[in-house]
Amino acid sequence: xxxxxxxxxxxxxxxxxxxxxxxxxxxxxxxxxxxxxxxxxxxxxxxxxxxxxxxxxxxxxxxxxxxxxxxxxxxxxxxxxxxxxxxxxxxxxxxxxxxxxxxxxxxxxxxxxxxxxxxxxxxxxxxxxxxxxxxxxxxxxxx
Amino acid sequence: xxxxxxxxxxxxxxxxxxxxxxxxxxxxxxxxxxxxxxxxxxxxxxxxxxxxxxxxxxxxxxxxxxxxxxxxxxxxxxxxxxxxxxxxxxxxxxxxxxxxxxxxxxxxxxxxxxxxxxxxxxxxxxxxxxxxxxxxxxxxxxxxxxxxxxxxxxxxxxxxxxxxxxxxxxxxxxxxxxxxxxxxxxxxxxxxxxxxxxxxxxxxxxxxxxxxxxxxxxxxxxxxxxxxxxxxxxxxxxxxxxxxxxxxxxxxxxxxxxxxxxxxxxxxxxxxxxxxxxxxxxxxxxxxxxxxxxxxxxxxxxxxxxxxxxxxxxxxxxxxxxxxxxxxxxxxxxxxxxxxxxxxxxxxxxxxxxxxxxxxxxxxxxxxxxxxxxxxxxxxxxxxxx
Numbered sequence: 001x002x003x004x005x006x007x008x009x010x011x012x013x014x015x016x017x018x019x020x021x022x023x024x025x026x027x028x029x030x031x032x033x034x035x036x037x038x039x040x041x042x043x044x045x046x047x048x049x050x051x052x053x054x055x056x057x058x059x060x061x062x063x064x065x066x067x068x069x070x071x072x073x074x075x076x077x078x079x080x081x082x083x084x085x086x087x088x089x090x091x092x093x094x095x096x097x098x099x100x101x102x103x104x105x106x107x108x109x110x111x112x113x114x115x116x117x118x119x120x121x122x123x124x125x126x127x128x129x130x131x132x133x134x135x136x137x138x139x140x141x142x143x
Numbered sequence: 144x145x146x147x148x149x150x151x152x153x154x155x156x157x158x159x160x161x162x163x164x165x166x167x168x169x170x171x172x173x174x175x176x177x178x179x180x181x182x183x184x185x186x187x188x189x190x191x192x193x194x195x196x197x198x199x200x201x202x203x204x205x206x207x208x209x210x211x212x213x214x215x216x217x218x219x220x221x222x223x224x225x226x227x228x229x230x231x232x233x234x235x236x237x238x239x240x241x242x243x244x245x246x247x248x249x250x251x252x253x254x255x256x257x258x259x260x261x262x263x264x265x266x267x268x269x270x271x272x273x274x275x276x277x278x279x280x281x282x283x284x285x286x287x288x289x290x291x292x293x294x295x296x297x298x299x300x301x302x303x304x305x306x307x308x309x310x311x312x313x314x315x316x317x318x319x320x321x322x323x324x325x326x327x328x329x330x331x332x333x334x335x336x337x338x339x340x341x342x343x344x345x346x347x348x349x350x351x352x353x354x355x356x357x358x359x360x361x362x363x364x365x366x367x368x369x370x371x372x373x374x375x376x377x378x379x380x381x382x383x384x385x386x387x388x389x390x391x392x393x394x395x396x397x398x399x400x401x402x403x404x405x406x407x408x409x410x411x412x413x414x415x416x417x418x419x420x421x422x423x424x425x426x427x428x429x430x431x432x433x434x435x436x437x438x439x440x441x442x443x444x445x446x447x448x449x450x451x452x453x454x455x456x457x458x459x460x461x462x463x464x465x466x467x468x469x470x471x472x473x474x475x476x477x478x479x480x481x482x483x484x485x486x487x488x489x490x491x492x493x494x495x496x497x498x499x500x501x502x503x504x505x506x507x508x509x510x511x512x513x514x515x516x517x518x519x520x521x522x523x524x525x526x527x528x529x
Contacts, residue, residue: 003161003162004161004162005161006161009200019274019275049391050273050275050276050389050391075295075395075396076291076292076294076295076298076396077291077294078287078290078291078293078294078342078343078344078345079340079342079343080282080283080284080286080287080342081339081340081341081342081343082265082284082286082341082342083265083282083284084262084265084266084269084278084282084284085260085262085263085265085266086266086282087282088262090282093281093282095281095283095287095291097291097390097391097396104391105391105392105393106391107276107277107281107283107389107390107391108280108281109280109281115343120294120295120298131280135280137279137280
């Protein structure tokens with residue numbers, strides 16, 4: 001049919017990235033050990049999440065690790081039903097953004113709750129998790 | 144600052160374009176724009192291609208397009224500002240004239256998204272944020288990003304799923320009047336409300352489609368523009384801004400800060416207020432995005448966007464008609480092409496060439512609002528007859 005003729009390319013391209021985490025590896029190490037920490041600039045005191053080695057406020061590269069805190073208030077959420085190709089094996093998942101006591105926001109899955117029960121303003125808690133490949137990550141659960 | 148005008152426009156058919164390759168698709172628009180401007184191709188000094196890329200086979204679209212179009216040894220580059228790449232291309236082309244490096248420049252918006260399968264497209268768009276913190280472990284999708292805004296807007300202002308569906312109904316109404324649109328069929332409110340949930344509360348009809356398409360505008364210096372045409376459409380002001388890659392670093396989720404600051408800068412540069420805009424395109428990649436755009440652009444107060452759509456204030460004949468070309472929702476959203484397509488539409492409107500979709504032009508001012516990502520980038524361009 002006119003307009004339907006395509007050359008189905010023989011060449012495939014598969015991309016998998018090795019993402020450097022050297023400068024903030026303590027975040028992942030702590031997460032593996034069950035703790036959530038983040039960076040605090042030792043010069044201006046700015047606390048960032050996600051952690052970053054260079055302060056976006058004063059540009060200092062000196063920082064220390066502080067507890068992130070785990071108690072959060074739900075700001076907004078969604079449930080993803082049409083997932084990306086690399087999440088094809090996942091059941092529909094709820095994603096939430098929560099505000100921590102220190103004022104920082106975190107985006108993560110909200111687990112162990114039905115969509116109908118999720119409400120803005122509800123209390124949540126961050127918990128460490130590990131993927132089946134052994135990669136650490138964190139999720140929210142209802143507090 | 145020296146004045147720059149749009150003197151030629153071109154626009155391909157939007158949709159699933161398996162009938163053309165990248166070069167052929169871009170040339171559909173380039174040929175029309177060159178003819179419309181009445182310029183010789185050799186008089187074009189600079190070509191800026193806006194394209195996000197990654198879903199079609201060419202890594203260097205700018206030179207592939209220029210070669211196909213027979214534009215030899217012209218200034219060339221590709222620019223990326225996600226879904227605002229087209230507006231970034233218009234700005235870069237405009238700046239090259241203002242800076243004296245070009246007398247005539249062309250901005251080409253281009254995207255070919257259907258050469259990979261749909262799931263791969265969704266994957267690539269979903270990575271448009273802060274990869275490590277939003278995608279690697281949490282599989283964000285583009286609808287999911289805007290769904291987070293929709294839920295917050297519903298919670299704060301009482302905006303409803305029905306309000307969002309009304310935006311889709313409006314888009315399809317005008318899409319049905321635009322022969323270049325991907326979707327040219329009216330839909331009912333019930334059909335939109337009953338469509339498949341993609342990322343709650345956003346449904347299939349809240350979302351723009353995956354689209355192939357191109358658009359082109361030719362810009363010229365004041366002196367050359369006046370020689371070329373009796374109806375130059377002047378670039379009165381461009382405002383641009385950005386926001387954090389990571390959504391968790393935003394202050395709230397009921398509007399796009401990048402749009403607010405880009406709009407303020409554009410209004411200041413053009414020395415106008417939002418009330419003097421006759422017709423606009425707003426970046427409706429999702430229906431909630433159009434509702435927030437009304438507010439962030441100053442067409443209404445914060446929280447009153449849903450009221451505007453309920454009352455028909457953004458329809459033809461309303462207070463300020465928005466997206467009379469069908470918007471991203473019905474016209475389609477070929478990422479890099481969209482900003483240029485919007486400039487083409489507003490140029491047509493200001494030239495009074497929009498036919499049955501023609502808005503009433505009182506002040507001679509139109510506005511292009513183009514967002515990249517989830518408010519990661521924002522460009523607001525004010526165009527005018529004078």
